[in-house]
Amino acid sequence: MERDPQAHWLETETALHYARAAVRVGLWASERVLIERHLPKSGRVLELGCGGGRVVLGLRQAGYPDVVATDFSPIMVSLARAVLADHDASWEHCVEQQDATDLSYPDASFDHAIFAFNGLMCLPSRDHRLAAMRSIHRVLRPGGIFLFTASDREKGANAAYWAKEARPADVIPGDRWHESDTSPVFIHSSTEQETRAELAETGFEVIECPLSTEVAADGPLVREFAGETRFYVAKKA
Numbered sequence: 001m002e003r004d005p006q007a008h009w010l011e012t013e014t015a016l017h018y019a020r021a022a023v024r025v026g027l028w029a030s031e032r033v034l035i036e037r038h039l040p041k042s043g044r045v046l047e048l049g050c051g052g053g054r055v056v057l058g059l060r061q062a063g064y065p066d067v068v069a070t071d072f073s074p075i076m077v078s079l080a081r082a083v084l085a086d087h088d089a090s091w092e093h094c095v096e097q098q099d100a101t102d103l104s105y106p107d108a109s110f111d112h113a114i115f116a117f118n119g120l121m122c123l124p125s126r127d128h129r130l131a132a133m134r135s136i137h138r139v140l141r142p143g144g145i146f147l148f149t150a151s152d153r154e155k156g157a158n159a160a161y162w163a164k165e166a167r168p169a170d171v172i173p174g175d176r177w178h179e180s181d182t183s184p185v186f187i188h189s190s191t192e193q194e195t196r197a198e199l200a201e202t203g204f205e206v207i208e209c210p211l212s213t214e215v216a217a218d219g220p221l222v223r224e225f226a227g228e229t230r231f232y233v234a235k236k237a
């Protein structure tokens with residue numbers, strides 16, 4: 001039976017998991033380091049795939065005044081709004097429903113873009129991921145920063161798993177359906193070379209791309225929520 005890569009993100013249980021993470025997990029230490037290093041607070045931030053509002057809440061609490069948080073999933077948008085409103089009634093208005101592959105914002109209307117916790121890699125194919133990269137590139141101003149993560153299948157903590165993973169000949173390397181408490185979740189794990197090539201193809205220059213464990217020692221809640229991943233900090237060329 002054909003599996004629907006969007007189904008997982010449309011379920012209430014999934015959205016509740018990410019809304020709880022907004023409150024319990026918050027910004028990772030590693031995210032905080034790279035956000036502080038590359039995203040001046042004066043800039044306008046676009047968040048893609050905001051889930052339950054974990055990153056937008058952290059940014060607002062850290063003093064970023066101009067953040068637009070988006071997700072394609074209506075239930076994620078509703079719960080992110082509720083999480084934000086619980087902290088400050090005026091913050092809920094910064095969450096909007098948008099598909100990252102087809103953003104409706106004007107060209108060059110943001111200074112920074114964040115697609116946190118492997119959200120870009122949840123898109124169901126390379127073509128979808130490139131469409132999102134191009135759409136994000138279009139809405140960033142020249143020199144604007146794009147920060148995201150992708151699980152690395154070649155280096156770091158996940159390499160051993162991928163090395164012994166048997167792959168049917170018809171499956172694209174790195175593509176994987178994971179079982180979950182709700183519908184199975186699709187995620188692509190990339191290599192640094194592959195993601196660097198896709199960034200170059202869509203008009204971005206990589207500034208740095210460390211593993212999360214190379215940036216900071218994330219606490220136990222973060223490690224349980226997210227494991228290790230690779231950050232990409234790229235600039236619109």
Ligand SMILES: C[S@@+](CC[C@H](N)C(=O)[O-])C[C@H]1O[C@@H](n2cnc3c(N)ncnc32)[C@H](O)[C@@H]1O
Pocket residue numbers: 009018021048049050051052053054055070071072073076098099100101115116117118119120122123
């Ligand atoms: C792994 S979750 C991360 C949630 C949140 N950023 C966090 O770090 O807690 C991936 C998110 O990407 C969203 N997403 C998936 N496909 C998307 C698309 N085409 N456009 C926008 N968001 C999408 C999902 O609904 C989900 O909220």
